[in-house]
Amino acid sequence: MYKYDEYDQSIVEARVEEFREQAERRLSGELSEDQFKPLRLMNGLYLQLHAYMLRIAIPYGTLSSRQMRMLAHIARKYDRDYGHFTTRQNLQYNWIKLEDAADILAELATVEMHAIQTSGNCIRNISSDQFAGAAADEVTDPRPWAELLRQWSTFHPEFTYLPRKFKIAVIASEEDRAAVKLHDIGLQIRRNEAGEVGFRVFVGGGMGRTPMIAPLIRDFLPKEDFLSYMEACLRVYNRYGRRDNMYKARIKILIHELGADEYRRQVEEEFLHVKTLGLDPPAGEFERIAAFFAPPAYETGLPDEIDLSDPDFASWVEQNVHAHKQPGHAIVTISLKPVGGIPGDASSAQMDLMADLAEQYSFDELRVTHAQNIVLPHVAKRDLHTIWKKLDAAGLATPNLDLVSDIIACPGLDYCSLANARSIPVAQKIAQRFASLDRQRDLGEVKLKISGCINACGHHHAGHIGILGVDRKGEENYQLSFGGSGAEDTSIAKIIGPGFSEDGVVDAVEKALETYRELRTEGERFLDTYRRVGLAPFKEAIYG
Known part of the structure; x- marks a missing residue:
């Protein structure tokens, strides 16, 4: 790192x-x-x-x-x-x-950390794939490019006071684990037909009050033009962004009003000028950055087999362990979503344990996921059982990754001054309603996301099932949405009808998932079934 x-x-x-x-x-x-x-x-x-x-x-x-x-x-x-x-x-x-x-x-x-640009109308923390550098399906490790963006954007004099906050994500796989099309700029590293590395550039995505999926602005951006093109994208936004109306100040609104073609034209025009300014670093500077992300010194010849005779361990491996590019190794996701817990919270003791495990078993490296979990990216398969036992003793071995209890939730009205409703109690009640692991696994992949206000910090627009808390005449009311996705099949969830009370929305989620069980075909996720049959049968089951 x-x-x-x-x-x-x-x-x-x-x-x-x-x-x-x-x-x-x-x-x-x-x-x-x-x-x-x-x-x-x-x-x-x-x-x-x-x-x-x-x-x-x-x-x-x-x-x-x-x-x-x-x-x-x-x-x-x-x-x-x-x-x-x-x-x-x-x-x-x-x-x-x-x-x-x-x-x-x-x-x-003292440990090379800070809080710079985690707030305000600037370029925020650059996000990426939590499996970067370990995933078997990536073109290259995207993090050196994310680091280059961090250095370019930190205290950038032209972009310190943008019309609104600005978020960028970088991935290098066909599978999108970072919701790139729901960012102000989403970057996907790829190779062209000549085998050259470059970027697919999406601009103008976002959630919040007006959710939008980013259109493709450049299908292939050569890596040599990377920073110049980012500069051009930001300059056009900074020039026209609506500073008179905070609700219309995001780049997604600008592109919607200009049209993707006109935005693209202006960016390309600006890029021709910016390219003459010498912003793109020399190859040696990028190589200096990339050297920090060299692969660990993996031990070779390790066994690929895992003893799954313990059924509890086997369940955890099946749900929370992913394939690694290096033979004999695996990627471990540590769930911060115990039944009845607060999604994304970790105690100091749990953080210390995760640090110990990373130091001992994962080349001293951890990752935070955008789904509010923690990853040990480089684990020898022979150590998986030992890690599981230690996680289990600390309440960190819930085998629920991508299941209905692996809920994304913002802090909501329990903490946030912007919120209209609580998110945490709803998440806890849903997790408790579906506490049975057998029931969760039977339902399969269900990405449920909860926000306590229209700002969508809980990403409810991208949930297979999304819940938005609103204030209705002084009472907390919860709108239910279906059909969202932050993956490579990006879609925006649609509100299904009138809202519910806190307990009512839990009941509605259960009715929806039971309807899915009745309607699904072999191998279909909830999202697949919803897309195939439409809203009507779900609405009938929920509202009668």
């Missing part, structure tokens, strides 16, 4: 001291909250319902055991002994005191 040089470190340390002085001025009353707000947001600090929330950047979801231990330490010392992993591959602390914020950032800086 990437290691800071003296420039990275000095930038982060300078930002910490700058923010320390700003926080002290707020605490003394020299700055009002209105004056302090843009300063704290530039450092990932939000004022939520009950306390400050601090969002920590985890670029492209990759972190070391040392960094995970620091996150555990901060949870113990400054928060309530836990952290919340997010859909942007970041981590949030929900109970921060303002007087501690600068000290937290200073401690993070």
